[in-house]
Amino acid sequence: MVATAAGAALAGRTAAVLRAPDRAAGIVAELAARGASAVVCPLIDFELPADTAELDESLRLLLQGRFAWMALTSVTTVRALAQRCAALGLELAVPDVTRVAVVGEATRRAAEQNGLRVDLVPEAEQSAEGMVARWPLSGTPGAGVPGMVFLPQADLAADTLNAGLLDRGWQTAAVVAYRTVDAPADPDRRIAVPATPPAAAETVEPAELAALLGGSGGGSGTGTGSAAATRRPPLHAVFLTSPSIARRVRGLTAALPSGVALIAIGRPTAAEAARLGLPVAATAADPSPSGLCDAWERVLATSGGIVPAAPSAAGPPPPSAATHPAPIPKEPT
Numbered sequence: 001m002v003a004t005a006a007g008a009a010l011a012g013r014t015a016a017v018l019r020a021p022d023r024a025a026g027i028v029a030e031l032a033a034r035g036a037s038a039v040v041c042p043l044i045d046f047e048l049p050a051d052t053a054e055l056d057e058s059l060r061l062l063l064q065g066r067f068a069w070m071a072l073t074s075v076t077t078v079r080a081l082a083q084r085c086a087a088l089g090l091e092l093a094v095p096d097v098t099r100v101a102v103v104g105e106a107t108r109r110a111a112e113q114n115g116l117r118v119d120l121v122p123e124a125e126q127s128a129e130g131m132v133a134r135w136p137l138s139g140t141p142g143a144g145v146p147g148m149v150f151l152p153q154a155d156l157a158a159d160t161l162n163a164g165l166l167d168r169g170w171q172t173a174a175v176v177a178y179r180t181v182d183a184p185a186d187p188d189r190r191i192a193v194p195a196t197p198p199a200a201a202e203t204v205e206p207a208e209l210a211a212l213l214g215g216s217g218g219g220s221g222t223g224t225g226s227a228a229a230t231r232r233p234p235l236h237a238v239f240l241t242s243p244s245i246a247r248r249v250r251g252l253t254a255a256l257p258s259g260v261a262l263i264a265i266g267r268p269t270a271a272e273a274a275r276l277g278l279p280v281a282a283t284a285a286d287p288s289p290s291g292l293c294d295a296w297e298r299v300l301a302t303s304g305g306i307v308p309a310a311p312s313a314a315g316p317p318p319p320s321a322a323t324h325p326a327p328i329p330k331e332p333t
Contacts, residue, residue, distance in 0.1 A: 031289075250276040
């Protein structure tokens with residue numbers, strides 16, 4: 001596809017998109033529209049908890065109208081709830097007494113595609129902080145009936161939204177709806193995605209991505225490593241689309257090659273990359289394919305098209321997404 005004038009800066013360049021092909025399609029299409037190409041490498045995946053008893057009970061209470069609000073913080077959360085309801089023989093139909101808040105437009109679309117009406121979407125900042133800023137105080141006019149907020153979330157979720165809602169006078173029921181794991185997920189528990197064409201881009205294993213990044217090929221995968229990497233054009237950018245992906249990248253390499261720009265999808269991901277010693281060149285203004293590509297263009301515009309060499313990351317590689325012991329920012333998807 002011919003690059004548009006607005007995206008001409010990316011023409012002929014290549015970015016690594018570190019999602020499964022079915023999840024990477026939107027970013028790959030945006031890159032292609034701007035004349036750039038992509039290398040896809042799945043690093044993380046999502047699966048239902050091994051024990052779903054707490055989630056199942058919360059879903060039954062939701063459908064009975066026992067919650068005043070439900071907060072949905074990712075597309076994956078919506079898919080997890082729908083998948084679990086289907087397994088239980090239930091319909092994900094929220095009663096009128098329960099209001100629904102979503103973190104952004106992508107989550108809104110997923111919710112509405114599953115038949116949910118949406119009552120609150122943050123406008124300025126699509127994040128947990130943005131949701132809290134828009135959330136009404138309990139008991140105020142227009143806030144809905146006082147009571148409990150159902151908060152299904154990832155196992156790696158930070159306490160930002162939960163704490164913010166408590167500060168605004170609400171009770172919360174925080175429940176793990178899915179786990180973030182190194183790809184591939186357990187096929188019996190993997191969160192299914194809609195049947196969409198996979199990304200039209202080459203897919204590589206983590207070991208080959210490590211070779212492209214100048215690492216040792218650590219992590220899972222059975223790629224051909226540096227031998228294959230020498231036959232491929234160099235990478236110019238790596239899109240970090242979640243804190244978990246930042247940790248996996250850090251585990252693959254201690255230093256990025258000269259000219260490779262790290263582009264973060266949002267502030268939580270940029271903060272985790274900084275904690276790991278990964279130098280983020282830019283952070284997307286909004287967590288979308290166009291936001292990522294716009295951020296990359298800004299880097300090239302301010303650097304004259306040349307990204308300076310990145311410093312080595314300090315310290316040993318961190319644990320994988322599946323074993324990270326500390327709570328970290330919510331995963332955007």
